[in-house]
Amino acid sequence: xxxxxxxxxxxxxxxxxxxxxxxxxxxxxxxxxxxxxxxxxxxxxxxxxxxxxxxxxxxxxxxxxxxxxxxxxxxxxxxxxxxxxxxxxxxxxxxxxxxxxxxxxxxxxxxxxxxxxxxxxxxxxxxxxxxxxxxxxxxxxxxxxxxxxxxxxxxxxxxxxxxxxxxxxxxxxxxxxxxxxxxxxxxx
Amino acid sequence: xxxxxxxxxxxxxxxxxxxxxxxxxxxxxxxxxxxxxxxxxxxxxxxxxxxxxxxxxxxxxxxxxxxxxxxxxxxxxxxxxxxxxxxxxxxxxxxxxxxxxxxxxxxxxxxxxxxxxxxxxxxxxxxxxxxxxxxxxxxxxxxxxxxxxxxxxxxxxx
Numbered sequence: 001x002x003x004x005x006x007x008x009x010x011x012x013x014x015x016x017x018x019x020x021x022x023x024x025x026x027x028x029x030x031x032x033x034x035x036x037x038x039x040x041x042x043x044x045x046x047x048x049x050x051x052x053x054x055x056x057x058x059x060x061x062x063x064x065x066x067x068x069x070x071x072x073x074x075x076x077x078x079x080x081x082x083x084x085x086x087x088x089x090x091x092x093x094x095x096x097x098x099x100x101x102x103x104x105x106x107x108x109x110x111x112x113x114x115x116x117x118x119x120x121x122x123x124x125x126x127x128x129x130x131x132x133x134x135x136x137x138x139x140x141x142x143x144x145x146x147x148x149x150x151x152x153x154x155x156x157x158x159x160x161x162x163x164x165x166x167x168x169x170x171x172x173x174x175x176x177x178x179x180x181x182x183x184x185x186x187x188x
Numbered sequence: 189x190x191x192x193x194x195x196x197x198x199x200x201x202x203x204x205x206x207x208x209x210x211x212x213x214x215x216x217x218x219x220x221x222x223x224x225x226x227x228x229x230x231x232x233x234x235x236x237x238x239x240x241x242x243x244x245x246x247x248x249x250x251x252x253x254x255x256x257x258x259x260x261x262x263x264x265x266x267x268x269x270x271x272x273x274x275x276x277x278x279x280x281x282x283x284x285x286x287x288x289x290x291x292x293x294x295x296x297x298x299x300x301x302x303x304x305x306x307x308x309x310x311x312x313x314x315x316x317x318x319x320x321x322x323x324x325x326x327x328x329x330x331x332x333x334x335x336x337x338x339x340x341x342x343x344x345x346x
Contacts, residue, residue, distance in 0.1 A: 038238055043279035108248070134252055141277040143235035143249045 042149070042160035043141050049075075049155045050139035057106050057128035058115050067127065069155025072181045073101035074148055074174070076125070076165075077137065079109040080117045082145040088164040089121050095170065096124035100178070104128035107137050107145050150177055153185045212251070214258045221261050228257055228270055231285065235278050 044050075049065045056063050068075060076092060078085040096102050104125035106114045111130055118125075131137055140149070143162075150159040159177050161169060216222040229243035234250040242250040242257070253274070260270050274282045286292040327335070 040235070040238075040279060040281045043275070043277055138252065138256065138277060141235070141279070143278070144247075 039162075042157065044149075044157040045159070047157060049149075049151060049157060050136065052129070052136045052139065054136060055130045057104070057111060057130040058118075059127075063127065063129050065155050068103045068129075069151065069153065071101055071153050072178060072185060073103055073126075073151050074165075074178075075103045075105060075151055077105045077107050077140070077142050077145050077147040077149075079107045079145045080113040081109065082107075084164050085146045086121075088146050088166070089124070091164075091166055091170070092124040093122050095165075101126055105136065105140075105142075106130050107142060108132065108134040148174070150174060150181070152181045212254070214254075216258075217262060224267060225257060225261055228261075228267060229254060231271075231283065232257070232274055233282050233284055235282060241284065 049068065051065055053062050053064050055061070074095070076088075078088075092102055102124050104127070106128050108131065111132070114128070114130070118128075129136065134142075140147075146164060148161045148165050149157050150161075152158050158181060159174070161174060163169075165174065214225070216225065226243070230241050232242045232253065234240045234242050234245040234247055234253070236247040236249045237245050240250070242253045257270060260273065265273070271283060275287075280286045280290070280292065286295070288296055
């Protein structure tokens with residue numbers, strides 16, 4: 001092919017530049033449609049649960065991070081002032097009945113109200129940490145209840161879900177990770 | 189009538205004082221701390237209401253973070269220590285101006301890279317243009333003769 005022929009083809013290819021740019025932009029924008037800009041990963045992922053020493057809800061003893069580690073478990077941040085927590089509660093009970101260990105973090109709440117709630121609505125929690133001032137909440141990076149952390153057997157945070165845990169969230173997000181971690185624990 | 193007006197006005201004013209009271213104030217042991225408090229609470233982003241800083245937001249978590257910020261400043265923490273504390277817990281996300289590390293490097297460098305790119309395209313475009321425009325398009329003696337001939341034809345016709 002002659003030099004002018006090549007040049008000719010080059011200028012013809014240039015005509016496709018707007019189309020090419022459009023395809024690139026459209027791909028990026030289309031991806032953006034399915035992203036959730038408010039979703040932010042926890043800063044604690046793959047780091048151990050922060051050290052704490054807080055009273056147990058409804059029992060006269062202090063709890064520390066050792067009390068919630070030992071097996072793969074959920075740590076659920078809840079409060080009686082949190083309306084979504086009430087929505088989430090029945091499903092947590094189902095999970096607990098199915099044998100999933102769930103620990104509660106009663107976040108910036110009054111003990112009396114929390115105990116009444118558990119009495120009325122049932123108690124899915126192995127035990128509850130009473131974080132009245134929200135100090136453990138800050139160390140965990142909690143910014144609103146409900147939040148649910150998936151902990152492995154060593155008490156390392158593996159995942160955080162912000163918002164209500166329902167059947168959909170459990171089946172598609174938490175359960176696969178839960179099964180994977182449980183398997184890893186059983187085959188050292 | 190005036191009584192009704194006075195009552196209405198006082199009712200409105202009562203409402204106004206409530207609206208102002210939503211964001212609490214703190215006492216600082218010295219004005220320098222207060223300036224740093226202002227700076228940091230403008231700089232830190234509220235994790236709950238993500239388009240506000242903690243100074244503007246009245247979300248409970250922003251209130252908690254302001255209280256923590258006040259406590260930390262009063263106990264002598266440096267700006268870096270405060271930011272590190274917050275980033276450790278809420279991620280790089282809490283800073284409106286993220287640190288120059290990780291993927292944020294791309295963010296910081298993007299304007300400079302785009303500028304270089306644009307200058308590059310400009311230079312390339314200018315170079316690919318013919319240097320002297322008149323070189324190829326100027327009329328030769330032959331063209332001039334033909335032009336003259338055409339002009340003559342038109343004049344004769346009219």
